[in-house]
Amino acid sequence: xxxxxxLKNGLDNVKGFYSQxxxxxxxxxxxxxxxxxxxxxxxVSACFTSNIFQAAPIKHFKKYxxxxxxxxxxxxxxxxxxxxxxxxxxxxxxxxxxxxxxNPNIKNPIMSSTGVIGYRLPKQTIINSFKKxxxxxxxxxxxxxxxxxxxxxxxxxxxxxxxxNGKSFNIAAICKGAGMINxxxxxxxxxxxxxxxIPKKDMDTFLKDAVKxxxxxxxxxxxxxxxxxxxxFSNKKSGVYxxxxxxxxxxxxxxxxxxxxxxxxxxxxxxxxFEVKNAKTYEDAKKAAFALSNSLxxxxxxxxxxxxxxxxxxxxxxxxxxxxEEKLTIKYDNIIVYGNGTKQMNKELEEKAYKIMKQDSxxxxxxxxxxxxxxxxxxCDLSYKYVQINAEYRx
Amino acid sequence: xxxxxxLKNGLDNVKGFYSQxxxxxxxxxxxxxxxxxxxxxxxVSACFTSNIFQAAPIKHFKKYxxxxxxxxxxxxxxxxxxxxxxxxxxxxxxxxxxxxxxNPNIKNPIMSSTGVIGYRLPKQTIINSFKKxxxxxxxxxxxxxxxxxxxxxxxxxxxxxxxxNGKSFNIAAICKGAGMINxxxxxxxxxxxxxxxIPKKDMDTFLKDAVKxxxxxxxxxxxxxxxxxxxxFSNKKSGVYxxxxxxxxxxxxxxxxxxxxxxxxxxxxxxxxFEVKNAKTYEDAKKAAFALSNSLxxxxxxxxxxxxxxxxxxxxxxxxxxxxEEKLTIKYDNIIVYGNGTKQMNKELEEKAYKIMKQDSxxxxxxxxxxxxxxxxxxCDLSYKYVQINAEYRx
Numbered sequence: 001x002x003x004x005x006x007l008k009n010g011l012d013n014v015k016g017f018y019s020q021x022x023x024x025x026x027x028x029x030x031x032x033x034x035x036x037x038x039x040x041x042x043x044v045s046a047c048f049t050s051n052i053f054q055a056a057p058i059k060h061f062k063k064y065x066x067x068x069x070x071x072x073x074x075x076x077x078x079x080x081x082x083x084x085x086x087x088x089x090x091x092x093x094x095x096x097x098x099x100x101x102x103n104p105n106i107k108n109p110i111m112s113s114t115g116v117i118g119y120r121l122p123k124q125t126i127i128n129s130f131k132k133x134x135x136x137x138x139x140x141x142x143x144x145x146x147x148x149x150x151x152x153x154x155x156x157x158x159x160x161x162x163x164x165n166g167k168s169f170n171i172a173a174i175c176k177g178a179g180m181i182n183x184x185x186x187x188x189x190x191x192x193x194x195x196x197x198i199p200k201k202d203m204d205t206f207l208k209d210a211v212k213x214x215x216x217x218x219x220x221x222x223x224x225x226x227x228x229x230x231x232x233f234s235n236k237k238s239g240v241y242x243x244x245x246x247x248x249x250x251x252x253x254x255x256x257x258x259x260x261x262x263x264x265x266x267x268x269x270x271x272x273x274f275e276v277k278n279a280k281t282y283e284d285a286k287k288a289a290f291a292l293s294n295s296l297x298x299x300x301x302x303x304x305x306x307x308x309x310x311x312x313x314x315x316x317x318x319x320x321x322x323x324x325e326e327k328l329t330i331k332y333d334n335i336i337v338y339g340n341g342t343k344q345m346n347k348e349l350e351e352k353a354y355k356i357m358k359q360d361s362x363x364x365x366x367x368x369x370x371x372x373x374x375x376x377x378x379x380c381d382l383s384y385k386y387v388q389i390n391a392e393y394r395x
Numbered sequence: 396x397x398x399x400x401x402l403k404n405g406l407d408n409v410k411g412f413y414s415q416x417x418x419x420x421x422x423x424x425x426x427x428x429x430x431x432x433x434x435x436x437x438x439v440s441a442c443f444t445s446n447i448f449q450a451a452p453i454k455h456f457k458k459y460x461x462x463x464x465x466x467x468x469x470x471x472x473x474x475x476x477x478x479x480x481x482x483x484x485x486x487x488x489x490x491x492x493x494x495x496x497x498n499p500n501i502k503n504p505i506m507s508s509t510g511v512i513g514y515r516l517p518k519q520t521i522i523n524s525f526k527k528x529x530x531x532x533x534x535x536x537x538x539x540x541x542x543x544x545x546x547x548x549x550x551x552x553x554x555x556x557x558x559x560n561g562k563s564f565n566i567a568a569i570c571k572g573a574g575m576i577n578x579x580x581x582x583x584x585x586x587x588x589x590x591x592x593i594p595k596k597d598m599d600t601f602l603k604d605a606v607k608x609x610x611x612x613x614x615x616x617x618x619x620x621x622x623x624x625x626x627x628f629s630n631k632k633s634g635v636y637x638x639x640x641x642x643x644x645x646x647x648x649x650x651x652x653x654x655x656x657x658x659x660x661x662x663x664x665x666x667x668x669f670e671v672k673n674a675k676t677y678e679d680a681k682k683a684a685f686a687l688s689n690s691l692x693x694x695x696x697x698x699x700x701x702x703x704x705x706x707x708x709x710x711x712x713x714x715x716x717x718x719x720e721e722k723l724t725i726k727y728d729n730i731i732v733y734g735n736g737t738k739q740m741n742k743e744l745e746e747k748a749y750k751i752m753k754q755d756s757x758x759x760x761x762x763x764x765x766x767x768x769x770x771x772x773x774x775c776d777l778s779y780k781y782v783q784i785n786a787e788y789r790x
Contacts, residue, residue: 053712053720083708083720085736117705118738224713296691296781297618304786310512311618313478317448318619325448325478341480343513384779386691391699 002245003162004252007170010140010156014170015195016040016237020137021146024129026078026122031146033129034075036191040235041069041107045203047211049228056081056088057111058229063089067200070108072099073191073231075147076126077176078115082226091121098127103135112189112229114149114176144174147189150389151176155260161196161242161249169196169238171249177261188215188261190230192253195238196246206247207232214254218262218378219293230254262378267385272302275365275376276316284321285375288366291319293379302381307345307353309337316366327369332356397640398557399647402565405535405551409565410590411435411632415532416541419524421473421517426541428524429470431586436464436502437628440598442606444623451476451483452506453624458484462595465503467494468586468626470542471521472571473510477621486516493522498530507584507624509544509571539569542584545784546571550655556591556637556644564591564633566644572656583610583656585625587648590633591641601642602627609649613657613773614688625649657773662780667697670760670771671711679716680770683761686714688774697776702740702748704732711761722764727751 007013017038021031048058064070074096081088096109113121144154158172177188192207211230232250262271274292279285292298295315301308309330316323330338333356337345345353356362402408412433416426443453459465469491476483491504508516539549553567572583587602606625627645657666669687674680687693690710696703704725711718725733728751732740740748751757 050715051709051712052715052718053708080705083705083733083738085721087737116703117709118733224709226709226712295618296777300782300786303782306786308511310475310478313448314446314512314621315618317446317621320445320447323447326480338478338513342482343478382691382782384782387695387698387777387779387782391695391701 001164002242004249005160005162007158007160010158010174011036011143011172011193012138012140013158014172014193016235017193018135018137019143020134020139021142022129022132025125026076031142032077033126034143034146035133036073036143036193037135038071038233038235039105040237041071042233042235043200043203044070045207045232047207047230049225051224051226053083053226055113055227056084056092057113060089060092061110064108068108070110072106072109073112074109075112077147077149079113079119079121080115080117080227081113081121082117084120087120091123095121095123095126098130102130102133114147114189114227117226140174147174147176149176150266151264153264155257157253157256159249159253161245163240163242163245167240169194169240171196171253173253173257175257175261188228190257192232194234195236196234197236197239197241198234198246202243203232203234206250210250210254213251214258217376218258219290262380265380266389267383268380269383270302270381271361271378272380273363273376273378275363275374277365277367277374278371279368279373280322280371282373282375285373288316288319288321289375289377291315293377296382299382303383305354305357307332307337307350307357312364312366313338322370323368324370329367331365333362396559397637399644400555400557402553402555405539405553405569406431406567406588407533407535408553409567409588411630412588413530413532414538415529415534416537417524417527420520421471426537427472428521429538429541430528431468431538431588432530433466433628433630434500435630435632436466437630438595438598439465440602440627442602442625444620446619446621448478448621450508450622451479451487452508455484455487456505459503463503465505467501467504468507469504470507472542472544474508474514474516475510475512475622476508476516477512479515482515486518490518490521493525497525497528509542509584509622512621535569542569542571544571545661546659548659550652552648552651554644554648556640558635558637558640562635564589564635566591566648568648568652570652570656583623585652587627589629590631591629592631592634592636593629593641597638598627598629601645605645605649608646609653612771613653614685657775660775661784662778663775664778665697665776666756666773667775668758668771668773670758670769672760672762672769673766674763674768675717675766677768677770680768683711683714683716684770684772686710688772691777694777698778700749700752702727702732702745702752707759707761708733717765718763719765724762726760728757
């Protein structure tokens with residue numbers, strides 16, 4: 001058995017890792033450049049966006065040989081370095097070449113970017129900022145702030161994982177993401193570091209699995225970005241590892257971060273779990289659950305706090321899965337609003353449903369009664385604020 | 396050759412057809428019940444929603460034998476009679492049974508509904524309103540008003556089609572639809588009537604074709620309703636028909652009505668054509684075009700009048716079609732903003748792009764240069780007003 005303890009100060013808890021966020025002048029007065037550095041070289045596992053147009057930092061990462069080791073990642077916000085062609089990749093190479101004069105220990109540096117699409121990186125501004133780097137700094141707070149775009153709060157997390165023999169390893173992460181959030185990775189960056197003595201093979205398998213169960217279940221607006229990246233670095237420094245314990249801690253960590261992203265969904269006022277139960281196939285359950293979490297009519301009804309279950313039913317029917325209106329049941333938390341082919345709400349139940357909708361988070365559960373497959377997608381409401389944020393972003 | 400003339404007063408132009416809109420008390424002071432009636436029995440062709448949960452009026456229609464004839468449709472707004480199970484269909488049968496005591500000439504009456512999902516029809520209120528019906532009335536205006544929900548203006552249209560021999564037939568329609576609008580039919584009802592002497596076979600083929608090229612190319616919010624219906628009635632009363640002329644007039648009529656629906660998209664301030672050119676397959680072109688017209692990030696950028704083409708590129712990449720960022724060209728009307736793998740905008744072109752975005756309608760054209768297939772989807776922007784309308788609808 002093992003125990004998982006939550007720790008403050010995110011990345012600062014992991015042995016041998018250093019990080020810092022600074023202002024390089026890409027943004028006014030806010031941190032916009034950050035790094036994460038390990039004295040030891042690290043194994044690194046990656047999950048990237050499913051968008052066909054992958055941003056330059058992802059193309060650059062993929063130029064390294066399979067299973068390469070690195071000990072440094074440079075991260076910038078404000079500019080996504082996406083749709084910048086081969087020049088975008090050359091820019092990264094030129095920028096990273098300048099690092100060794102400040103720290104000769106850096107090996108195979110990589111980069112990650114988030115921000116507006118279609119502009120070349122301001123190379124010299126970024127290179128000029130390297131002189132501010134302190135490679136012995138533990139500054140998880142500043143690092144988490146530097147990678148924010150429309151995020152309204154920084155996202156960091158850390159766990160100590162204590163094994164039965166008393167030994168322990170740590171795992172920590174920062175992430176960003178508030179809009180352009182959709183399954184198959186979102187405009188989100190997440191950097192996970194650990195001192196666990198985990199084999200590279202487990203890293204790859206477990207990360208893929210954890211991303212599937214966390215970041216890939218959420219959606220803010222159904223738009224999948226060019227830059228989505230989840231990276232897991234391990235420098236093995238604790239010398240400690242236990243398979244189940246690590247698996248559990250990684251799942252907990254990514255699930256918690258994905259919920260933080262959703263809570264920070266642009267203009268979102270509430271987080272809703274859309275459970276589709278007893279579908280004929282897993283694909284049907286998933287398709288219907290995401291149809292619900294991405295429907296504008298469902299999202300605006302959530303914002304209006306209106307238990308308008310007709311929109312839930314209609315969206316399931318429109319999702320083209322196998323279903324039958326006589327078999328469908330719809331629940332808001334524990335209140336059945338539709339079943340046996342007809343509305344189930346009287347005045348009293350409707351009052352209760354209205355109360356449920358006023359909560360910050362709740363569950364809408366649709367039992368299809370067609371089979372045994374279940375999927376839960378997580379979404380948020382659509383408010384005036386979302387429109388404002390996204391009509392004004394960039395300008 | 397033939398000529399098509401636009402006429403005022405919609406349905407009133409077609410020989411032998413009568414229509415009226417009245418207030419039955421479903422809404423306060425507004426028309427909420429309407430009928431269209433023909434002395435002669437009509438052939439009728441239908442296109443219905445692709446939503447798996449079809450509303451009761453659609454199920455009722457389908458109970459008639461194939462190629463049945465009818466001369467009467469009853470239409471109500473405020474209540475969709477959807478998700479009401481077998482009772483919903485029985486309600487329609489009971490309501491329609493009462494018509495013959497007011498007009499014994501009515502044969503095989505049908506019904507169509509739009510409004511909130513999940514509530515039984517107020518049967519007696521509707522039946523009580525029949526005494527107000529005047530079956531010799533020509534009241535296209537009142538009829539078009541009675542079928543409105545969140546529509547801000549009534550939608551009616553009429554053409555006279557004049558053949559070379561001097562003879563002519565008329566075709567006219569009313570429709571409604573402002574939100575829940577998506578390809579594969581929208582929350583839209585459209586009733587087309589004609590006195591052309593058209594064979595039933597041509598009616599079926601031509602209607603399917605016209606709907607594909609008009610209503611099925613538009614989307615307001617990507618939500619497909621339970622009630623979408625397009626019906627074409629012909630009483631042959633003019634005795635005149637010419638294949639090409641009818642085909643052309645029907646296409647013109649449905650295209651014009653679909654653009655009216657889009658202009659009336661809930662909260663929409665502009666209509667945009669999303670053209671995807673030179674895709675490898677027709678499916679790719681269509682998928683990418685609809686991805687653009689339904690993307691929240693694209694729709695909010697349109698509302699913000701921001702030529703943020705990065706969101707266009709990202710959405711195409713996210714749509715999972717075959718594409719290559721080095722081959723893609725993006726144009727706003729005649730201004731190239733992206734091509735040859737990089738941004739093409741200087742200060743001057745950006746000024747021009749900003750001006751284009753301020754127009755009520757314009758075209759965003761994406762040339763994939765992967766093949767020869769093209770599709771154009773039509774969409775609108777997403778404004779605060781959309782959120783307001785849909786957060787508050789029903790209450």
